[in-house]
Amino acid sequence: MAAPTKNQKIEALVKLVQKRCRGSGLSQPPQRTVLETLMYAALLENATFDKADLAYTVLENYYIDWNEIRVCSVRELADTLIDLPHPEAAAVRVRTALQGIFEKMYMFELEDMRKKGKALAEHVKTLESMSAGTPYMIQYVSQVALDGHLIPFDEASLRVMRRLGLSHVSSDGTQEVCLGLDRVVLKKSGLTFAAQLHHFAAGYYDVPDSPELLSFLSAIDPGAVNRSWASPVLTPAPVPAAVIAPAPTSASPKAASPAVKSKAAPPKKEAPAAKQAKPVSKPAAQKPTAMPAKKPVPQKPVVKGPDEPVKPAVSAKKTPAKVSKAKPVKKVPVKKVPLKKQVKPVPPTRKAILKKTPAKPVQKSKAVSPSKALRKKKPK
Numbered sequence: 001m002a003a004p005t006k007n008q009k010i011e012a013l014v015k016l017v018q019k020r021c022r023g024s025g026l027s028q029p030p031q032r033t034v035l036e037t038l039m040y041a042a043l044l045e046n047a048t049f050d051k052a053d054l055a056y057t058v059l060e061n062y063y064i065d066w067n068e069i070r071v072c073s074v075r076e077l078a079d080t081l082i083d084l085p086h087p088e089a090a091a092v093r094v095r096t097a098l099q100g101i102f103e104k105m106y107m108f109e110l111e112d113m114r115k116k117g118k119a120l121a122e123h124v125k126t127l128e129s130m131s132a133g134t135p136y137m138i139q140y141v142s143q144v145a146l147d148g149h150l151i152p153f154d155e156a157s158l159r160v161m162r163r164l165g166l167s168h169v170s171s172d173g174t175q176e177v178c179l180g181l182d183r184v185v186l187k188k189s190g191l192t193f194a195a196q197l198h199h200f201a202a203g204y205y206d207v208p209d210s211p212e213l214l215s216f217l218s219a220i221d222p223g224a225v226n227r228s229w230a231s232p233v234l235t236p237a238p239v240p241a242a243v244i245a246p247a248p249t250s251a252s253p254k255a256a257s258p259a260v261k262s263k264a265a266p267p268k269k270e271a272p273a274a275k276q277a278k279p280v281s282k283p284a285a286q287k288p289t290a291m292p293a294k295k296p297v298p299q300k301p302v303v304k305g306p307d308e309p310v311k312p313a314v315s316a317k318k319t320p321a322k323v324s325k326a327k328p329v330k331k332v333p334v335k336k337v338p339l340k341k342q343v344k345p346v347p348p349t350r351k352a353i354l355k356k357t358p359a360k361p362v363q364k365s366k367a368v369s370p371s372k373a374l375r376k377k378k379p380k
Contacts, residue, residue, distance in 0.1 A: 004221055009164050010184045012220040017196040020216075028191065034110035034145045035066070035101070038133055041140035042093040045154045047084050048202045049195070054083040055090070066108045070098040085206065093134060100131035113146060120148040135175060143194065149187040151194045153178060156201040159208050159229040163217045169232055176233050 004012070032040065039059070044052040062080050063069050069077065077091035084090050101108060113123045123146055127138045139152035153161065158176060161167040167178050185193050204213045208229045217224035 003223070006166065006180055007184055009166060009220055010181060013160075013164065013166075013197070014185065014193060016216060016220065017193070017200045021196040021199050029144050032145070034113055034141060035108055037145040038097060038110070038127075038137055038141050039066075039094060041137040041144075041152075042097060042133060043081070043084060043090050044140070044198070045090070045093065045134065045136050046086065046156050046202060046205050047090075048199060051083050051085070055081045055087075058083070059094075066098055067102075070095060070102060093137065096131065097133040097137065100133075104130040120146060120150075143190065149182055149190055151178075151181050151185065151190060152198075154198070154201075155231075156205040157197055158231070159204075160197070160201045160213075160217065162229055162231075163214075163224040163227050164221050165223070165227060173233065176231065 029037075040052065040056050043055045043059070047055075058080055059069070063072075072095075074088065074091045074095060077095065078087040081087040081090050098108070101110070113126070120142060124138055124142055127133070127141065132138065133141075134154075136152050136154040139150050142148040142150045143152060153176075158167055158178075161178050166180075167176050169175075170177055182190075204210050207213075214225055
């Protein structure tokens, strides 16, 4: 049996997702602004539509505006997005997009992109220059908000395309693209196919090797079982062994040859195990070595009388004289003698003064006749 062509695989994939997602309630996306569509795409990446709708409702009602979401922490934002399968990754995408837009425009307004003066490719370059989100977020905005014929692919959808052999690495090796879908899937049915493919692939994001998924894809292409779902862009190339091995550090070329090494540095004989097992004995008390003691000086015998008491012999070793510390002088408490009150002298009263001073006799004035008085006064 001949292998199916690329167009046959795409047509079979369209029929598969239509059959599996029939009756799942996928309809046209609601009318949102360009910025709101971008934030919804950050929540929808690798998640189903019902979980993304719940997370977006919480995001609108819990925070005041987009600037509050931009300045909050990733942990706080992830705690409000618990309906998503990977809330921390979604929180990073939301904050990174808002920060990139704010640093470029100092506001959260992208409605100018709806104007028909520029091509879709220019709008895509503008969003990429602002670091406004992942490739899936920019592709989703281009299709839903800017009315472009472009099918967005997140990691869950790319895993399906890799199994079927429909994805290719770009020429520069930085991203993965799926070419040929726009020729098979028309623009009028592009939104429906993109929603159905996303809903089908997001259900197997956490179980990429599901037997049920492999049975669906092997019906389209038998070689899908043998292909890997891992991204070829993110897998690092194997490092050659010559790069890992360190270069020789010896300066002379003789040291590099093994024959010269064996002659120059013969192996030393190891000590027997019995000798190595004995621990080195250490003195019990590790004290500094003392100076040799001086020889005792012979003393002359002292002849004492019978009445004198016998004193013990003085040993040759002299004990170091102890330095007597001066005892602190006790302070004698001094009794405070109360001072006598100084009595102010009281001024003597009038009666006391009269008592001390003897009374002088009062001299009676002599009566002078008026005639004599007139005589004394002479006219001038």
